[in-house]
Amino acid sequence: MRKKQITMDDVARLANVSKPTVSRALSGNPNVTEQTREKVLAVAREHGYAVNRNARKLREKHTNTVAVVLDFSSHRRDRISDPFIYELLAGVSEALSVRNQDLLLSPPTLTNVDSYRDLVMSRVVDGFIMLGQGANDALFSELHELNVPLVVWGGKTDDTEYCTVGSDNFLGGYLAGERFVTNKCKDVLYVGNSEHLELRLRRDGLRKALNTAHYDIKFRELEIEDFSFSSHFESMARLLKKSSAPDAIFTYSDTAGMAVINALNEHGLEPIKDYFLIGYNDIAQASHFSPRLTTIRQDTFLAGSLLVEKFMSVLNKNNPTSSTIPTELIVRGT
Amino acid sequence: MRKKQITMDDVARLANVSKPTVSRALSGNPNVTEQTREKVLAVAREHGYAVNRNARKLREKHTNTVAVVLDFSSHRRDRISDPFIYELLAGVSEALSVRNQDLLLSPPTLTNVDSYRDLVMSRVVDGFIMLGQGANDALFSELHELNVPLVVWGGKTDDTEYCTVGSDNFLGGYLAGERFVTNKCKDVLYVGNSEHLELRLRRDGLRKALNTAHYDIKFRELEIEDFSFSSHFESMARLLKKSSAPDAIFTYSDTAGMAVINALNEHGLEPIKDYFLIGYNDIAQASHFSPRLTTIRQDTFLAGSLLVEKFMSVLNKNNPTSSTIPTELIVRGT
DNA sequence: TTGTACGCGTTATCAT
DNA sequence: ATGATAACGCGTACAA
Numbered sequence: 015m016r017k018k019q020i021t022m023d024d025v026a027r028l029a030n031v032s033k034p035t036v037s038r039a040l041s042g043n044p045n046v047t048e049q050t051r052e053k054v055l056a057v058a059r060e061h062g063y064a065v066n067r068n069a070r071k072l073r074e075k076h077t078n079t080v081a082v083v084l085d086f087s088s089h090r091r092d093r094i095s096d097p098f099i100y101e102l103l104a105g106v107s108e109a110l111s112v113r114n115q116d117l118l119l120s121p122p123t124l125t126n127v128d129s130y131r132d133l134v135m136s137r138v139v140d141g142f143i144m145l146g147q148g149a150n151d152a153l154f155s156e157l158h159e160l161n162v163p164l165v166v167w168g169g170k171t172d173d174t175e176y177c178t179v180g181s182d183n184f185l186g187g188y189l190a191g192e193r194f195v196t197n198k199c200k201d202v203l204y205v206g207n208s209e210h211l212e213l214r215l216r217r218d219g220l221r222k223a224l225n226t227a228h229y230d231i232k233f234r235e236l237e238i239e240d241f242s243f244s245s246h247f248e249s250m251a252r253l254l255k256k257s258s259a260p261d262a263i264f265t266y267s268d269t270a271g272m273a274v275i276n277a278l279n280e281h282g283l284e285p286i287k288d289y290f291l292i293g294y295n296d297i298a299q300a301s302h303f304s305p306r307l308t309t310i311r312q313d314t315f316l317a318g319s320l321l322v323e324k325f326m327s328v329l330n331k332n333n334p335t336s337s338t339i340p341t342e343l344i345v346r347g348t
Numbered sequence: 349m350r351k352k353q354i355t356m357d358d359v360a361r362l363a364n365v366s367k368p369t370v371s372r373a374l375s376g377n378p379n380v381t382e383q384t385r386e387k388v389l390a391v392a393r394e395h396g397y398a399v400n401r402n403a404r405k406l407r408e409k410h411t412n413t414v415a416v417v418l419d420f421s422s423h424r425r426d427r428i429s430d431p432f433i434y435e436l437l438a439g440v441s442e443a444l445s446v447r448n449q450d451l452l453l454s455p456p457t458l459t460n461v462d463s464y465r466d467l468v469m470s471r472v473v474d475g476f477i478m479l480g481q482g483a484n485d486a487l488f489s490e491l492h493e494l495n496v497p498l499v500v501w502g503g504k505t506d507d508t509e510y511c512t513v514g515s516d517n518f519l520g521g522y523l524a525g526e527r528f529v530t531n532k533c534k535d536v537l538y539v540g541n542s543e544h545l546e547l548r549l550r551r552d553g554l555r556k557a558l559n560t561a562h563y564d565i566k567f568r569e570l571e572i573e574d575f576s577f578s579s580h581f582e583s584m585a586r587l588l589k590k591s592s593a594p595d596a597i598f599t600y601s602d603t604a605g606m607a608v609i610n611a612l613n614e615h616g617l618e619p620i621k622d623y624f625l626i627g628y629n630d631i632a633q634a635s636h637f638s639p640r641l642t643t644i645r646q647d648t649f650l651a652g653s654l655l656v657e658k659f660m661s662v663l664n665k666n667n668p669t670s671s672t673i674p675t676e677l678i679v680r681g682t
Numbered sequence: 683t684t685g686t687a688c689g690c691g692t693t694a695t696c697a698t
Numbered sequence: 699a700t701g702a703t704a705a706c707g708c709g710t711a712c713a714a
Contacts, residue, residue: 019469019707021706021707021708022707022708022709023707023708031684031685032684032685032686033685033686033707033708033709034684034685034686034708034709034710035683035684035685037708037709037710038683038684038709041709045683045684046683046684047683047684050683050684062465062469063469064465064466064469064470065470065707065708066406066470066471066706066707066708067470067471067472067708068402068403068405068406068411068471068706068707068708069406069690069706069707069708069709070707070708070709071402071690071708072400072402072403072406072689072690072691072692072706072707072708073689073690073707073708073709073710074690074708074709077402082453097431097434100431100434103453107453107455107456108456110455111455111456111457116452116455116472117452117453117455118450118451118452118453119416119437119441119451119452119453121441121444121445121450121451122441122442122445123445131396131398132398135353135396135398136398136399136400136401137400137401137402137691138401138450243632243635243636247636269633272633272636273636276636276638279638298577299603299606299633301577302577302581302606302607302610303637304610304613304638353691355690355691355692356691356692356693357691365700365701366700366701366702367691367692367693367701367702368692368693368694368700368701368702368703369699369700369701371692371693371694372693372699372700375693379699379700380699380700381699381700384699384700399691399692400690400691400692401692402690402691402692403690403691403692403693403706404691404692404693405692405706406690406691406692406693406705406706406707406708407691407692407693407694407705407706408692408693408694408706471707
């Protein structure tokens with residue numbers, strides 16, 4: 015990399031053409047003879063020329079870079095969200111690459127509205143793809159209000175203005191509930207956190223399905239405050255000590271499901287025999303955990319490409335509509 | 349974002365100073381009165397001014413952006429490497445942010461030497477942090493030869509020229525071997541892939557420890573071709589069918605360990621009673637899996653900051669020496 | 683089809 | 699301590 019940087023001017027000189035011609039040749043502008051184009055490309059290749067993308071970005075309006083926002087904090091140490099969002103990240107990465115967009119991984123310093131807006135104003139990125147909504151609905155709404163281009167992976171209510179792509183959370187919950195009703199479960203526990211819109215939607219779907227039952231069902235919620243494995247485990251253990259054991263459990267994620275199962279195990283309870291449990295996301299480990307997890311699946315690859323597609327559409331000011339990814343019940347050993 | 353972009357010129361005019369003064373004021377240059385600095389900052393804040401970073405990058409030599417290379421392909425679908433590298437990613441992200449460096453997530457198109465070099469030549473990034481060495485030793489060597497700044501998470505041999513930060517793989521393997529010897533294991537199986545330098549080092553450490561035993565030990569290797577969970581499971585199941593069961597197993601990752609345990613389970617074998625098993629990485633799930641995994645731990649947070657520190661050092665042309673992160677045996681239920 | 687001239691927004695150099 | 703000026707490398711308007 016020590017070799018002095020070659021510029022477009024140099025290429026122009028070496029190819030005996032003008033600078034704009036080089037620019038045109040490289041960008042596939044039709045107004046250039048096939049002959050000169052080849053000459054230019056040859057010179058460029060030979061000298062290992064690469065366009066200075068900062069100069070280009072300065073000149074052009076957009077950066078062709080998208081910030082992807084990941085909530086690392088929930089993936090630290092003992093904290094364990096599902097590796098699910100990394101599958102999503104992989105999908106987004108691929109979809110962006112196809113469109114020649116760079117992916118800037120958002121720094122942990124990105125917290126308030128201003129920090130987000132600055133990133134766009136300083137022309138670092140064109141906008142944001144948020145992988146995970148968490149309890150940030152208000153923040154995202156405000157950004158959207160300020161015309162910061164963004165697309166969010168998450169849930170949507172009637173007054174969600176920004177564009178979302180998300181699992182069909184309500185359906186996912188409904189499918190879980192259906193399984194419980196079919197199996198005549200009488201005491202259903204929902205494990206989640208009502209601050210998260212997505213999780214609320216799953217709960218609502220669950221309840222809706224439970225209401226279709228022709229018998230009485232007890233419904234309980236176990237609110238999880240922090241996202242550590244141990245806090246899941248302990249909350250569940252405490253519940254089991256204090257009260258009767260539920261015969262049906264729907265957890266907001268597979269990982270949460272695993273923690274809960276550990277507690278059920280210690281309490282001497284067995285899947286299917288004593289309880290049904292349904293997780294969410296169908297992460298790779300779910301099918302290899304013991305017991306093999308029954309769960310709700312969604313297509314993360316599709317999700318990634320949809321997120322990117324919508325984002326591009328947002329950039330072009332065509333208010334794209336939000337989308338929902340189908341969910342499907344995967345029945346295994348719980 | 350529709351509001352017309354404010355430039356440094358505008359700020360200068362509004363603050364009644366010259367453009368360079370604004371630049372100095374913003375960048376903390378000492379050659380500017382506290383008074384004028386405050387005036388400038390006030391105007392900038394008031395009008396929501398943000399430096400155009402592309403213009404800055406064009407003018408300056410460096411981009412303050414680092415490409416982080418992740419092998420997504422090994423995290424797709426059924427493929428499951430440990431979520432370990434995501435912990436690493438979180439660490440690197442944080443460490444970069446502290447140094448005001450942007451993190452560009454490398455596109456999947458990054459494959460050959462030229463694609464890497466182009467990213468630097470086109471002034472998109474200053475260099476690379478590779479999270480995972482895989483079988484790319486030769487590629488990385490070549491890049492290093494070409495003076496492409498890079499630091500690699502991985503193993504190191506005597507003729508590794510580029511700078512690496514990595515787990516003390518040899519020690520990790522040695523610790524595993526020690527436990528086996530202490531427990532008088534007689535039939536040791538190593539599960540790994542000898543194409544990966546890191547995994548070879550772990551195997552070598554393991555063997556070294558086994559050699560200290562004062563009794564005979566059988567040593568076997570189970571080569572894993574692809575990184576799918578099922579291929580791990582099936583390879584192990586096949587081995588158990590064909591031959592006697594090993595009483596000690598060292599797997600190259602926790603996830604691999606889980607797959608292997610599943611196979612052992614199906615074969616009716618129980619941990620501690622029938623076999624000892626040691627994984628690698630101590631991922632969050634390891635302590636919650638059933639049985640709770642005995643494993644080798646390393647500090648990923650330290651790893652991230654060390655990677656970034658070394659990278660900065662590489663940029664400054666001070667050939668930093670490679671580093672090794674201590675490994676530690678975490679004894680649990682296997 | 684190709685070339686000339688200019689501007690994108692910043693920082694560096696030099697002068698004051 | 700501050701200001702005038704140039705230069706970074708590219709794409710675009712316009713002219714030829």
